[in-house]
Amino acid sequence: MGVLPIGEALQRAKALELDLVEVAPQADPPVCRIMDYGKFKYMQSKREGEARKKQTIIQVKEIKVRPKTDEHDMNVKIRHIRRFLEDGDKVKITVRFRGREMSYASKSGFDMLQHIVATVTDLAKVESPPRMEGRTMMAIVSPLAQKRKPVGKKDGTAEKPAVRGRDKEKPAKAAEQTAGKAEALTAETPAVPTETQEER
Secondary structure, eight states: OOSOOHHHHHHHHHHTTOEEEEEETTSSSOEEEEEOHHHHHHHHHHHHHHHHHHSOOOOEEEEEEOTTOOHHHHHHHHHHHHHHHHTTOEEEEEEEOOGGGGGGHHHHHHHHHHHHHHHTTTTEEEEEEEEEETTEEEEEEEESOOOOOOOOOTTOOOOOOOOOHHHHHHHHHHHHHHHHHHHHHHHHSOOOOOOOTTTO
16 A cells, blocks of 8 residues: 555554554564454464474483492383383483592493493484583483374273274174074974873
8 A cells, every 4th residue: 555644544444444553663664554453363373373283392301320220220211211212202311429429420420321322322312422410420312203103092902993884784694694594493393292181
């Protein structure tokens, strides 16, 4: 519509029963648009909701170990790390040191983190290499594949395939055939005459 005074622009918007919305206040002169502002806000919130549904939420899980963690417990922790990575989550691995353990923290902690990272290299990449923060050494690994696994049953059992229409009819037909055979056998079997008291 070109450059218009504010009063005239408001009159045109009112005549169309719409709103005059300023869309570019930094421009010279400012740019306005005649629109249904309520409908615009509704469509904007709808688009934002759809975008939130499509985005993948990645959580950061934390696994804590100690310098004296034995092999069995370490294997359990590694299994947890692998499960988190398969689910598409990042994992923060921390080694906590106490007292005199700080004297050899850099060597033992680094070796431990390197060992853990090496066991999950098929599923993860190192996002943050091992580094010391106070009494804690930490490293962060992220999954190679960002896709999450489809959520199934909790017990892990596969669902049974749906029964087709023909397959549903089979048990009913089989029952009918069995009943028909029983009736035929009854008809063919001659009735056994029973003796009366007079015949005896």
